[in-house]
Amino acid sequence: MLVGRSAELDRLVGVARAAAGGSAGVALIGGDAGIGKTRLVSELAQRAADEGFTVLIGQCAELGDTMPYLPLADALRDAPPELVAAWPVLLRLLPGRRGEPDDEAAGGLTQQRLFGSTLAMLAELSAQRPVLLVFEDLHWADRSTRDLLVFLTRMLQTERVCLAGTYRTDDLHRRHPLRPLLAEMRRLPAVTAVELGPLSPDEMADHLATLDGGDPAAIDAVIRRAEGNPFYAEELLAAYDGTLPEGLADLLLARVERLSEPALGVLRSAAVAGSRADHDLLSEVSALDDAPFDEGVREILSRGLLLRDGHGYVFRHALLREAVYIDLLPGERTRLHTEFAKVLARRNGPVAELAHHYLASHDLPGALTTSVEAGRRAARVGAPAEAHRHFDQALGLWERVPDPERLAGVGRDALGLWSAVAAADSGDNHRAIAQLRELPATAETYERLAYYLIEIEDEAGSVAAAKAAVAAAPEGPLLARALATYARTLAGGSRHAEVRELAARALDVAESSGAVDAENSALIALAACAEFEGETAEAERLLGRAIARRSSDLSIDLRAVFTLARIRFERGALAAAAPTVDHGLRMAVETGLTWSTYGTDLRFLRLLIHYVSGEWDQAQEVAAGFGVRVGTPAEATLSSFALFVEVARGLPIVEERLDWVRGFWDVVLVAYMSRGLAAEHALWNGDPEGALVHVTAVVSALEPNDAALIRIAATGLGALAELRRTEGADELLARARHAATWSSVQVEGRAWLVRAEAEWHRVYGTATPAIMADVVTAFDFGFTYEVARSRWRLAETLLATGDREAALVEWRSAVATATALGAAPLSRALAALGRRARFTGKPTTAVAGLTEREREVLALIAEGLTNREIAERLFIAQKTVSVHVSNILGKLGVSSRTQAAALVLNRTS
Numbered sequence: 070m071l072v073g074r075s076a077e078l079d080r081l082v083g084v085a086r087a088a089a090g091g092s093a094g095v096a097l098i099g100g101d102a103g104i105g106k107t108r109l110v111s112e113l114a115q116r117a118a119d120e121g122f123t124v125l126i127g128q129c130a131e132l133g134d135t136m137p138y139l140p141l142a143d144a145l146r147d148a149p150p151e152l153v154a155a156w157p158v159l160l161r162l163l164p165g166r167r168g169e170p171d172d173e174a175a176g177g178l179t180q181q182r183l184f185g186s187t188l189a190m191l192a193e194l195s196a197q198r199p200v201l202l203v204f205e206d207l208h209w210a211d212r213s214t215r216d217l218l219v220f221l222t223r224m225l226q227t228e229r230v231c232l233a234g235t236y237r238t239d240d241l242h243r244r245h246p247l248r249p250l251l252a253e254m255r256r257l258p259a260v261t262a263v264e265l266g267p268l269s270p271d272e273m274a275d276h277l278a279t280l281d282g283g284d285p286a287a288i289d290a291v292i293r294r295a296e297g298n299p300f301y302a303e304e305l306l307a308a309y310d311g312t313l314p315e316g317l318a319d320l321l322l323a324r325v326e327r328l329s330e331p332a333l334g335v336l337r338s339a340a341v342a343g344s345r346a347d348h349d350l351l352s353e354v355s356a357l358d359d360a361p362f363d364e365g366v367r368e369i370l371s372r373g374l375l376l377r378d379g380h381g382y383v384f385r386h387a388l389l390r391e392a393v394y395i396d397l398l399p400g401e402r403t404r405l406h407t408e409f410a411k412v413l414a415r416r417n418g419p420v421a422e423l424a425h426h427y428l429a430s431h432d433l434p435g436a437l438t439t440s441v442e443a444g445r446r447a448a449r450v451g452a453p454a455e456a457h458r459h460f461d462q463a464l465g466l467w468e469r470v471p472d473p474e475r476l477a478g479v480g481r482d483a484l485g486l487w488s489a490v491a492a493a494d495s496g497d498n499h500r501a502i503a504q505l506r507e508l509p510a511t512a513e514t515y516e517r518l519a520y521y522l523i524e525i526e527d528e529a530g531s532v533a534a535a536k537a538a539v540a541a542a543p544e545g546p547l548l549a550r551a552l553a554t555y556a557r558t559l560a561g562g563s564r565h566a567e568v569r570e571l572a573a574r575a576l577d578v579a580e581s582s583g584a585v586d587a588e589n590s591a592l593i594a595l596a597a598c599a600e601f602e603g604e605t606a607e608a609e610r611l612l613g614r615a616i617a618r619r620s621s622d623l624s625i626d627l628r629a630v631f632t633l634a635r636i637r638f639e640r641g642a643l644a645a646a647a648p649t650v651d652h653g654l655r656m657a658v659e660t661g662l663t664w665s666t667y668g669t670d671l672r673f674l675r676l677l678i679h680y681v682s683g684e685w686d687q688a689q690e691v692a693a694g695f696g697v698r699v700g701t702p703a704e705a706t707l708s709s710f711a712l713f714v715e716v717a718r719g720l721p722i723v724e725e726r727l728d729w730v731r732g733f734w735d736v737v738l739v740a741y742m743s744r745g746l747a748a749e750h751a752l753w754n755g756d757p758e759g760a761l762v763h764v765t766a767v768v769s770a771l772e773p774n775d776a777a778l779i780r781i782a783a784t785g786l787g788a789l790a791e792l793r794r795t796e797g798a799d800e801l802l803a804r805a806r807h808a809a810t811w812s813s814v815q816v817e818g819r820a821w822l823v824r825a826e827a828e829w830h831r832v833y834g835t836a837t838p839a840i841m842a843d844v845v846t847a848f849d850f851g852f853t854y855e856v857a858r859s860r861w862r863l864a865e866t867l868l869a870t871g872d873r874e875a876a877l878v879e880w881r882s883a884v885a886t887a888t889a890l891g892a893a894p895l896s897r898a899l900a901a902l903g904r905r906a907r908f909t910g911k912p913t914t915a916v917a918g919l920t921e922r923e924r925e926v927l928a929l930i931a932e933g934l935t936n937r938e939i940a941e942r943l944f945i946a947q948k949t950v951s952v953h954v955s956n957i958l959g960k961l962g963v964s965s966r967t968q969a970a971a972l973v974l975n976r977t978s
Contacts, residue, residue, distance in 0.1 A: 071112050072279070073272030074105060077263050081113045084261050085122065085231040089199035093225035093259065096233040097251065100265030102388050103300025106235040109265065110203055113233065117201040122231075123148075123194060124201045129209040130344040131387065135421040135443065135459070137213040137452030138162055140204040141187065152194060156186040158661055161450050178624055179451030180213065180494065181668075182661030184220045188228075189663065191221075195229035206344075206387065207236040208247055212454035212495070215250055222254055223704060224664065226696050238264070257698050267297020277306055300386055307373075321392040324372065331357055332365035336374060339382060340393040341405040343422075347381040350416070354408045406430035420446060424459065434476050437466040441477045441484065444491070453494035460488035482508055490517065498524050512542035516551045523558055531558040539571075549579035549587035556594040569598040586620035593629050600636060601813055608636055616652075623660050627653060627667035634674055641816035641850035643682050650675045669703065673710040680713050681817075683853030685890045688714040697726050705733035709742035716750045717854060719893040723750055737770050741777050748784045753894035757791040764788065768804065778808040779821045786828035798832045801825070820847035820855070827862070838875070841866045854895075857886035861899055868906050868944035880908055905942050918960050926953045931970040 071078065077098075084094040098106050114124045125147050127140030142162040145153050153159050158179065194200050204210070204218065221232055241248050254260050268276060270292050276299055277288045287306060295302035307324060325336060338354045339346040352362050366382070369375045374389060375382040384390040397405070410426040413419070414435075421443040427435035444459030467473045467481055474480055479487075485508045493501035498521045505518045515538035522531035535555035542548035552575030559568050572594035579588035592615040599608040615629035630653035637646035650671055657668035672691065679688035692711035699705045708730050715723050727747055733739045748763035764785035771778050782805035789798050805825040809818065827844045830836040841863035848855040860883040867876035880903060887895040903909045907921065919927065922943075929939045936954065940947040954966065963969050 071108065072276040073268045074109050074112075074265070077109060077265065078112055078116075080261060080263055081109070081233070082116055084233075085113065085117050085199070085201060086120075088201075088231035089120070089122070089229055091227050091229060093228045093230045094232075095222050095225070095254070095257075095260045096231065096263060097254065097260060098233065098235045098263045098265065099238045099251075101239045101298060102237050103298045103304075103386060104265045104267070105299045106237075106265060107205065108299070109263075110205065110233060110235055114201060114203065117199075117231070120199075122199045122201045123197075124203070126203040126205065128344065128383075129204065129206040129211075129214065131209045131391075132211075132343060132422070132425060135211075135425050135455065136419070137211050137421075137447050137450065137455040138183070138217065139211065140214055141217065144202060144204070148190075148194070152190060155193075156190050156661065158183045158186050158451060159190060178494075178622075178662070178665070179449065180216070180453055181451070181665040183451040184217060184661075185657075185663040185665070185668070186661035187217065188221065188224050189658070189661070191225070191230050192228045199229040199231070201231045201233065204232075204234045207234045208240040208245065209344075210247065211452070212246070212458075213452040215246065216454070219250060219254070220664070222257065222260065223696060223698065223700055225259070226698075227693065253700065257700065259698055268299060269297070273297060273299070273302055277302055280306060300388070318392040318395065321389050322396055324374065325389075325393060325396075328372070328374075329365065329368060331361045332368040335362065335365040336369055336393060337397060337401070338405055338408075339375060339384070340390050340397070341402065341409060344387065344390065345378060345381050345383050346375075349380075350409070350412055350418075351382070353412045354405065356408075403430050407432065410435060421455075421459070424462075428462070433466055434470045437463050437470050437473060438476045438478075440466070441479065444487065448487075448491060448494075453491045457488055457491035457495055457497075457500075460484060460491055464488060482511075486514060486517065493517075493521050493524075510537070510541070512538050512547050512551055515541060516547070516554050519554050519558055523554075528558070544578065545582045546579070546584035546587060549575050549582055549584040549591070552578060553587045553590040553594065556591065560594060560597060565598055565601055568594060572598065585618055586622040586625055589615040589618065589620050589622075589625050589629055593625070593632060596632060596636075603813065605636055605640055605815075609633060612636070623656075623662060624665065624667060627656060627662065627665065627671070630656065631667045631670050631674065634671070638674060638678060638681075639815040639817060643678055643851045646674075647678050647682075650678060666703075669707055673707055676710055677713065680717075680854070681852050683886075683890060685714055685718065685892075689718070697722065697729055699729050699733070702733055702736045702739060705730045705736065705739045706742065709739055709746070712743060712746040712750075716746045716753070717894070718891050719753065734766070740770050741767050741781065745781050745784060748781075748788065752784070752788060752791065753898075757788040760788040761785060761792075764801075768801070773804070774808060774811040776808050776814055776818050779805045779814070779818055779825060782808075783821050783825035783828055786825055786832055790828055790831035795832055798829055802829045816850050817852065820844075820850070820852065823847040824855075824859070831862075836862075836866050838863060838866045838870060838872070853886060854890060854892060857883045857890070857892070858895060860886075861895065861902065864906075865902060865944070868902075871944075873906065876906065877908055880906070906944065919957060923953055923957050923960070926950060927957050927969060930954070930957075930966050933970070 081096050081098070084096045088094050098109060100106050114126065118124050125144040127142070127144030129140045130136060132139070145159060145163060153163070191200055191202065204214070207218070210218070218234065225232065236247060236251070255262050273292045273295065274288060277291060280303065291302050291305040295305055304321060304324070325333065328336060334357070335351065335355050338351055342351060342354070352359070355362055355365075357365065366375070370377070373385055376385055394402070406426045407430040410423060410430055410432060413423045413426065420439050424436055424439035424443045427439055440459045440463040444456045444463065447453070447456035447459060463477060464481070464484060470476060477484060485504060489501040489504035489508070492504060501521050502518060502525070505514050505521070508514045515534050519531045519535035519538055522534055535551065535558045538551035539548070539555050542551040552571050556568050556571040556575060559571070572591045575587060575591035576595065579585070579591055592611045596608040596611040599605070599611060612629055612633035616626070616633060620626055630649060634646050634649040634653060637649060653667075653671040654675060657663045657665065657671060662668045663672070672694070676688050676691040679685070679691060692714050695707045695711040696704055697708060699708050708726055712723065712726060715726065727743060730739055730743045734744065744763040744767050748760040751757070751759040751763065764781055767781045768778065768785070771781070782801040785801050786798055789795070802825055805822055809822045814822070824844050824847070827836060827840050830840050841859065844859040845856055845863055848859055860879040864876040864879040864883065867879065880899065884896070884899050884903070887899055900909070905925070907925070925943060926939055929942060934942065936947050936950045940950045943950070957969060958964065961969055961972055963972060
C-alpha cells in the first residue's frame with residue numbers, strides 16, 4: 070500500500086492521462102535516497118498498465134559514461150520486438166544484436182539517427198496505445214542518455230507519450246551534470262516536477278505498520294531516527310534489536326553481516342558487478358559450487374537484500390550496494406574486479422563493462438585495449454560523448470603500458486584523431502580543436518581542424534588550416550576532402566572564383582579516387598557558385614548529379630537534396646520543388662535523420678511549399694510538428710516557420726508561439742522570421758504601431774545586402790500606409806531596392822519588391838490600379854495567398870477610382886481564395902471592404918427615410934469618423950460625404966453630427 074504520496078501520485082497520473090489524450094508530458098521525480106521515488110513510480114506504472122498504457126522502464130547504472138544509453142536499452146527489452154527491429158540503430162543497443170553494418174565514422178550523425186529513431190519509434194508505438202517510458206536513477210545517467218532526455222522533452226508534443234524520470238537530490242552536488250539540465254527542463258510547461266519530502270510521523274507510522282514485524286516501541290524509535298525517510302525507516306526496523314547502529318552504512322551492513330559466509334561472498338561479488346548482476350556471471354565469479362551458491366542467493370533473497378530481475382539480480386536499494394562495496398578491503402575489491410574481468414573476457418561480455426573492471430583491477434594493458442574497443446563501439450551506436458571518454462581514457466594509459474600500439478591496435482596519433490572527432494561529434498568543438506592542435510601536422514588533422522574551425526566561425530583559422538591540408542594531402546580521397554573543405558571555408562566570402570577553382574579540382578580528384586562524399590561536396594560548392602552567378606539551370610544540373618549517388622556521408626547527401634529543393638522553390642518552380650523535398654524527407658526518415666540539421670531544413674521547406682501552393686491544411690499539419698515550447702535557437706527557428714500559416718489563419722496559438730520564441734530574438738534568422746510575422750499579426754489586429762516596432766528591430770539586425778530586407782520593408786511600408794505616416798517610408802523603400810540590387814533575388818524576392826513599391830505609393834496616396842495589378846502579376850507564379858491579398862488592395866484602388874465592376878471581380882476572386890484557404894484575417898478584411906462598397910447588399914442601420922448610402926454614412930458617423938475618414942472608407946469624394954451629412958441631419962431633424970449619432974445608438978441599443 071502506498072502511504073503518504075496520494076497528492077504526488079495524482080499529479081503523475083494527471084500527466085499520464087494528459088499524454089493519453091494527445092498532450093505529451095514529462096514528469097521528474099526527485100528526492101533523497103530512500104525517500105520512495107521507485108515505489109511511487111512503480112505505482113504509476115501499475116496505474117498506467119491498468120489504463121492500457123505500454124509501460125517501458127529503463128534503469129541507469131553507476132558506471133559513469135561507460136555504458137551509453139543503458140536505460141534506453143533496458144527499456145527496449147520490454148518493447149515489441151518487431152517494432153524495435155524496424156529501427157536498426159535501436160536494435161544495435163540490445164545485447165547480441167547487430168542491427169546494421171558497422172560504420173567507424175558514424176559519430177554524431179549516428180546519434181542524430183538514434184534520437185530520431187527513438188522519437189519515431191515512440192510515435193509509432195503511441196499511435197496504438199499510450200506509452201509510459203520511465204528512466205530510473207537519472208543521477209547516474211550517461212551524457213548521451215541526458216542528451217536523449219533533453220531531446221525527447223523538447224520534441225514530444227502531440228505523441229501519446231509520458232516520459233518519467235527519477236533522480237536523487239542528495240547526489241546532485243554543485244557540479245553534477247544533471248543539475249543544470251533539471252533547471253532548464255523545469256522551466257518548460259510540459260514538465261511536471263515532483264519533489265518527494267519526508268513523510269510525517271503519522272504517515273511513517275502507517276507505513277511501518279504495514280510491514281511485517283516490529284512492535285509499537287520499535288516503530289516509535291524508528292520514526293524518531295528515520296526523519297521521514299521510508300527506506301531508512303524500513304532498514305532501521307529490520308535491523309532493530311534494541312541497539313541501533315549510528316550510521317546508515319553501519320545500519321545497512323548490520324543486516325548484511327547476519328548472512329552466512331557463502332551468502333556474504335555472493336553479495337560482495339554482486340556489489341562489484343554493479344547495479345545488476347547476471348546469475349551465471351555471479352555464480353562463476355563467486356567460485357562456489359551450484360548448491361552452496363543457490364543456497365546463498367536464496368538466503369540473500371529471503372532477507373530482501375537482492376531482488377530478482379530477469380536472469381539476474383538487483384540490490385533492493387543502491388545505497389545497500391554502495392555500503393557493501395565500500396566495506397570491501399582494497400585487496401578484496403581488486404581481486405573481485407579481476408575475476409569479473411576474466412569471466413567477462415571468456416564470455417566475450419560487454420566491452421565497456423570489461424574496461425571498467427580492468428581499470429578497477431589495475432590491469433592497465435587490458436584497460437587500454439578494451440577502452441579503445443569500447444570507444445569504437447560507442448561511436449558506432451551514436452554515443453560520441455562516451456566514445457570520447459573511452460578514447461581519452463586510453464590516451465591517458467598510453468605511456469603507462471608497454472607496447473601500447475600493439476595493445477590498442479591503432480597508433481597514438483590515429484587514436485588522438487578519433488578522440489577529437491568524437492569530441493566534436495558530441496558538441497565540444499573547442500575540445501576537438503585543442504586535441505587536433507596537439508597532434509602532428511598532417512593533412513588529415515589539418516582538414517578536420519579546418520572543418521571544426523568553420524563551426525566556431527573562426528574564418529581566418531579555418532582558411533589557414535584548410536590551405537595547409539591541401540598542401541600536405543597526397544593525391545587521392547584525402548586531397549579531395551581537403552579541397553572540398555577549403556572551398557567550404559571560402560564560400561562565405563567574396564572569393565567566388567577561388568571557390569569554383571577549388572571545387573572543380575576537388576571534383577576531379579574525387580572522381581578519379583572514388584571518394585563519393587568529397588565528390589558530392591564539391592558538386593554542392595560548384596552549384597553554389599553557379600547560383601550566385603545566376604546560372605540556376607547549371608546549379609540544378611550539378612545538384613542532380615550529387616543526388617543521383619549516395620555517399621558515405623548522409624549529411625552531405627541531405628544537404629544536396631535540400632539545396633536543389635530550395636533553388637527550385639525560390640525560382641517559383643513549386644511543382645519541381647515538392648517531389649525533391651519529399652525525396653529528401655524519405656531519406657531522412659529512412660536513416661533516422663529527421664531531426665538533423667538538413668532533415669529539419671527539409672521539413673520547414675516542405676511547409677513553405679504547402680503554404681505558397683495554397684495547401685494550407687497540409688501546411689498546418691506540418692506546422693503542428695514544430696514544437697511551441699522551444700529551448701534552443703534551432704527549435705526557435707523551426708517554430709518561427711510555423712507562424713506563416715498560423716498568422717495567416719489567425720489561429721490562437723500565435724500568441725503562445727511568439728511568447729516562446731521571444732527569448733531568441735537575438736538570433737537574426739529567428740528575429741526575421743518571427744518578428745516579421747508578428748508584424749503581420751499586429752497589422753491584422755489593427756496595431757500598425759506594434760507592427761512598426763517589429764519591423765524596425767528586424768531592419769536594424771539585417772545586413773544592408775540581405776534579401777530578407779525586401780519583405781520586411783514591404784511589411785513596414787504597409788504599416789506606415791495604415792498610419793497615414795510618410796516618415797521613414799523613403800528609407801524603407803531604399804533599403805529594399807538596395808538589397809534587391811546586391812542580392813541574387815529570385816521570383817519571390819522580385820514579387821516582394823513590387824509589393825514594397827506599391828505599399829510606398831499607398832503611403833503617399835499615389836497608388837493606382839495599374840500599380841496594384843503589377844503586384845498581383847508578380848505573385849502569380851503560384852503564391853495563392855499573396856495573389857489574394859494583392860487582389861484585396863487592387864479592389865480598394867479600383868473602388869477609389871470609381872471602377873466598381875472591376876473591383877467586384879477582384880473582390881470576389883480574393884474572397885473565394887481566402888475562404889478556401891481558411892485565411893480568417895483576410896476574409897474579415899474583405900468582408901469589411903464588401904460592406905463599405907455595398908458588394909454584400911446589407912444595410913448597416915435600420916433608420917427609416919434614408920437612402921442606402923445615407924444609412925452607410927450615418928453608421929460611420931456613429932463610429933466617430935470624420936468626413937475625410939468616411940470618404941476613404943466608402944471610396945467617395947469628401948465633398949460628396951458633406952452633402953450626405955447635410956441631407957441626413959435634415960431628414961432626422963437634428964442639428965449636429967453628435968445628435969445624429971446618438972439617435973442611431975438609441976435606436977440600435
